[in-house]
Amino acid sequence: MKLKRLFSALAAGAALTALCATAQAREYSVSTVLSDAFPWGQAAQKWADLVNERSEGRITLRVYPNAQLVAGDQTKEFSAMRSGLIDMAVGSTINWSPQVPELNLFSLPFLMKNDADLDAITQGEAGKLAFAAIEQRGIVPLAWGENGFRQLSNSAKPVRSPADMAGLKIRVVGSPLFQDTFTALGANPTQMSWADAKPALTTGAVDGQENPLSVFDVARVDQVGQKYLTLWDYMADPLVFAVNQRVWKSLPEEDRELLSQAAIDAGKWEIELSRGAQAQRLADVRERGVEVIELTDAERAAFVEATASVQDKWAPRIGDALMEAARKAVAQP
Template sequence: MKMKKGRILGAIGLTAMLMLGACSKDDSGSASSDEKKYNLKMSVTVNDSSTWYKAAEKLANDMKEETDGRINIEVFPNEQLSGGDQGKGVELLAKGQTDLSLHSTIIYSILDDRFGVASAPFLFSEHAEADKVFSGKGGEMIGEILNEKGVELLGFGENGFRQVTNSKHEIKSPADMKGMKIRIPGINMYTDLYRALGADPATMAFSEVFTSLQQGTIHGQENPIDVIHSSKLNEVQDYLTQWNYSYDPLVLGINKKLFDSMSKEDQELFKKLGKEAAAFQIELAREKESKQIEELKAAGMQFYVPTEAEMEEFKAAVQPLYEKYKDIWGEDLLKAFQDQ
């Protein structure tokens, strides 16, 4: 009887040790971190009918499904989390006050001028060239700069190639732009660029652009096709030069401190689903652009595609800008974007 009691006590002791060991394993890492729940906020600059929002929605839905609701992402369109201020939007992400976002590298230039290299003038003539750079060394180096700023890159989306519109005449050469007042984003590189082309660049909130064009305060503006179409700028602009002068990539990013605190499994899941969401956005954006071009033409907007000789003239006019920004961007970074 005593021996039996001793065996029972021994078995209880062994069970307790095993349970303690199991608890210790949970406390030390993977089991507990795998069960960690997240309620995250994601910021998108544009509205909920945009390809940006659809990509963010895909990421949120896929993440919810893959984790059975353990990781929940709430998407906020129209820059709601930053009061409509895109610059503040990227700052909130870097500081961790927002968890994820989709922002253009043009806006990231506010944090660091080096991001401007992604939209350098006449760097890419077509999508395939941009895709090659962003999936290679160039994209990798932008990812490293994002890390420095507190953001982990999950994937590159696309706002598209930027085109120029105006209400005066077709733009076929820098001479056609002389003295033309054109609205640009408030980035130094674009100011220098349009001055080099002979234009008179003006910065203003995009919400003021339609009225300013209508009243003749400005003669033209530049943006990707999607913005031109959705803002109905064809109603106040007659001419569009399709010159693909500046590429506008999007960063699907997550706050780095948050990302680093996650389990390896969750990090890998974010990387996988983020890359898929970004690729989905690019596919949607390119399909949409083709239809929008046809609709703008049907509405009476006159498109002009410069000849090779004309493109060379534009490129020659902005060459001094490369000399000025080479040191700002860094030679290695610029080389990674020029080697296609």
Template sequence: MIKRRSLIRLAGPLAAAVALPRYAFAQGAYKSEYKMSTVVPPAFAWGKGGEIFANLVRERTGGRINIKQYPGASLVQGDQTRELTAARQGVIDVLCGAPINWSGTARELAVFTLPFLMPDHKAWDAVMNNSALMNEYFDMVRKAGAEPLAVGETGYRQISNSKRPITRPEDMKGLKVRVVGSPMYGDIMSAMGANPTFMSWADAQPALASGAVDAQENPLEVFLAAKIHTLGQKYVTKWNYSNDILLFAVPNQIWTSWTPADQKIVREAAQDAARQQVQLVRKLFDEDAQRVAALGVEVHVPTPGEMKTWQTETRRPYARWKAQFQPTFVSKIEEVVASTRKA
């Protein structure tokens, strides 16, 4: 019979023998590839942000974390509205996307897209640089099932159409407008008499080309890169009605599988990529109207008075969706934006 003292002496080596395989397993549990979904490829600032992020992570981890980008939302058959659900289910390992696309799964994450909430980059920057606000938002992301890493910018959404110049809300009446799968965007268009049509971008392009859809709303970067002027879109209004964030995030089940050291590397890589991505968006924003006009497209930039009219016209859908998101949180954003108007 082994004496108690002998058992005690054996306990240390046995514990180490048991612990070592578990540690080795944790390291070996890393996937050979982590799938990242982006709606657009690296030809766009959005997709470029994802590419920069993946490259930085690969370099800084020595290939230990290998993120592969899947543009066109191909991991969810082109339906970007399913990305968050797919991430929860383990189909997507890394998210680099616009929360408006996930509003059907986690409505509150689309809070920044309320119409004319952040009317210009001065307001947008003030909100994004407010640590208390962003910490509160990041808690919402965690509750939705992912660890938030950094925030980039998808760009202000502008409207184009094939029928006529849009200079006032009445010009929207009767236009069939393609919108992403967000009921809020649908409400905004309906409030101005347009007929919103929900479809993926993959489906939107042939619909625009055939004339089945009259109009679409996207950042002008998308208009240029996707050559939307070749799809019959002759008129653009640069009204800056909505600007979603570009959220870099990792589903909880993946995040917790990485060591703290690797988590730190990935977070810092996302923050560096987001800064570069925002710089790309801003450069494009400064020159997009001129570049679109050079294609023979008529571009209208609303006056301050016209902007007030647009804001008034969208007041009802704004109030309705503010109540459905996080009204207290939205009020805090409004306060930050208001402070930029006084400065």
């Protein structure tokens, strides 16, 4: 009898402990398009690890890769986060640009030449304006990460000029600006999600695609017949660490600070990691038999000229203040 009472007291105690633990511990979903095989997924996982460590297990961020929380449709990620279906995300400016038109800034062909230009934008006035635009749409942006400068691959031939692109079917992301860029270049762009891209490359439904070197390398895009890779650095998509506004408002100030600082640290860590791996990736890709095409200044200039109309068309949708801040940033010596 005595023993039975002891047992039920213990059971009640255990239940109480569990209840306290659940009342305190919180878990949030974090959406990404790419898994932790890629720098992008590693950025999100780093954020989760730092938050877990610094909150001593009180806050768990669970990363859901492959845009699985939006059934693979990466262009719905921002809306899903805004509606609360997703708590947080580490997302590409490309995928969020249908809802935040200002983010098309980063997709403007040949606006940024290199990492220094990209950093001058994200770390300066333009970056602040881009974050303000995200905030206006009901999402709290915390930090920048990086998918990277995007390069062009195809299965047909070395591409060195817009003329080489005539008629090539190129898979592009589901953002209308890309349709304009690749049409201006004389190619035949086809919008589809990343989930559909590899099958389309495999069957030859499309001839080419564009993605950062890290994605080309990790996803082994060369193994689906993409033999030619043109390094043209035509645009870069930064990643944004962000939180649904209601979730943000529900957090005590110290947890907001913790989440925000962890995102900043994870972003910096990932940008360094990603840039630091570029040279080795390029060597690996060449080793696997990919023909890498590097452009002369004159060759690059021909692409810039062919796509100038895209900047003219999209600048008004991006907005004068942001365009001006970005142009100033890239004009710095």
